[in-house]
Structures are given as C-alpha cells and as structure tokens.
Amino acid sequence: MPSTDARLKRLHWRCRRGTRELDALLGGWLDARGASMDDAQFATFDSLLDQQDPELWDWLIGHAEPPRADWRALVSEIRQRAGLAP
Numbered sequence: 001m002p003s004t005d006a007r008l009k010r011l012h013w014r015c016r017r018g019t020r021e022l023d024a025l026l027g028g029w030l031d032a033r034g035a036s037m038d039d040a041q042f043a044t045f046d047s048l049l050d051q052q053d054p055e056l057w058d059w060l061i062g063h064a065e066p067p068r069a070d071w072r073a074l075v076s077e078i079r080q081r082a083g084l085a086p
Contacts, residue, residue, distance in 0.1 A: 007042055008034045014049045022053060025060050029078045044070045060084070 002010070011034065015026040030045070037045070048056070048071050058064040059075045062084065066072050079085040 004035070011042070011045060011049070014046070017053050017056070019053065019057075022056060022060070025078055025082055026056075029081050032081060033077075040070075041074075044074055047071075048074055 008030070011030055012027060015023060015030055017023055017026065026049070033041075048066075051066075055064070055066075059066050059071070060078060060082075062079065066075055076085060
C-alpha cells in the first residue's frame, strides 16, 4: 500500500477538476482533513473523485444528494467546512 504522503499527493492531483470552485471545495477539504484520514476515508474520497464534475457540483452546492451513504456523509462534511450547509 502506498504511503499516506503518496496517497495525499495522488488525491490532491485528482482534486484539480478544471474549475476553481470545485478545486477549492475538494482541495480545501483534503488540506484540512487529509492527514487524519483512515483507509476507509481515503477509499471513499477517491471513489467520490471518480464522479463527473456536474454531479459533484450539484452535490456540493446542495442541488442533489449522492446515491451512496458514505458519499453523502463526506459531501456533508465538505459543505459544512465550506460554510454551505445549514
């Protein structure tokens, strides 16, 4: 298994989505939480990043909910950190 630093670097690269807003939301959350993530959280975030940008955007701004419970929890945490959650 790759080291935590290697996994974080890979995830940081994957957070570069092409829009500043998504980059900031995803990358900002990873900067804040990445060092304390466990294997399950790494896997959840990695799989979330497999989704298309329009879906991610809708989930992160609250126009839709992700289909998986682990993604919903993660999106909620990202939204709270960004001040987007009620």
